[in-house]
Amino acid sequence: MDADELDWNRTLREQWEVHWKHQLRARLEGLTDDEYFWSPVPDAWTVRPRGSSTAPIQAGAGDFTIDFAFPQPVPAAFTTIAWRLGHVIVGVLAARNAAHFGAPRRRTRPGSTPASAATALDQLETQLDIWLAGVRGVGDAGLRVPVGAKEPFPEVPMADLVLHIHRELIHHLSEVCLLRDLYLHTKPATNGATR
Numbered sequence: 001m002d003a004d005e006l007d008w009n010r011t012l013r014e015q016w017e018v019h020w021k022h023q024l025r026a027r028l029e030g031l032t033d034d035e036y037f038w039s040p041v042p043d044a045w046t047v048r049p050r051g052s053s054t055a056p057i058q059a060g061a062g063d064f065t066i067d068f069a070f071p072q073p074v075p076a077a078f079t080t081i082a083w084r085l086g087h088v089i090v091g092v093l094a095a096r097n098a099a100h101f102g103a104p105r106r107r108t109r110p111g112s113t114p115a116s117a118a119t120a121l122d123q124l125e126t127q128l129d130i131w132l133a134g135v136r137g138v139g140d141a142g143l144r145v146p147v148g149a150k151e152p153f154p155e156v157p158m159a160d161l162v163l164h165i166h167r168e169l170i171h172h173l174s175e176v177c178l179l180r181d182l183y184l185h186t187k188p189a190t191n192g193a194t195r
Contacts, residue, residue, distance in 0.1 A: 008140050008159065009136065009138070012143070013135055017132070019169075020169075031081070031121060035081060035183050037080060037082050038080065040179075040182060043077070044079060045080070046082045047060075048067065049063060050064060061113070081117075082117075085114065086114055086120070087172060088173065089127055092168045093131050096165060097127060100134060100147070101137070143162065144157050145158055146158075147160075
């Protein structure tokens with residue numbers, strides 16, 4: 001097949017969709033609130049009830065916020081599953097869905113920081129659906145258009161942003177899977193589920 005005939009939009013979407021369907025989605029099934037908030041180290045960044053964090057920044061709307069600092073501390077803070085999912089849902093997907101595909105801005109809506117594992121997984125699925133529909137909607141031609149001032153590097157084409165978002169998703173959700181494995185092997189008495 002000639003590279004000019006390749007459906008680049010489909011290829012970029014499949015980069016994520018195959019990973020999601022065959023590696024990640026099943027690994028997130030059955031995520032409990034205990035796992036979601038569990039921290040294997042003291043003072044990890046997480047999602048907390050509003051006003052209970054000691055982090056320099058408590059970001060988000062609603063009854064729960066996510067710990068943050070700018071600039072980030074060195075070494076970087078360890079983050080829980082709750083933090084990682086919150087980051088992916090709000091900071092990676094929802095921000096781009098709003099900026100590029102007309103979705104509502106999540107930080108201004110109550111409940112935008114997921115306060116439970118079930119809520120986080122529902123929000124993740126919703127944001128992923130919006131993302132993939134948005135990417136599909138730009139077609140091949142839209143992948144070549146610069147992302148503009150809504151991104152830190154306005155001159156890069158949308159294809160670069162798609163690749164970046166997919167790397168972020170694969171990276172952070174793989175970390176979530178690793179934390180689930182660690183939880184399973186260090187707290188077996190509180191988790192009867194097997195994966």
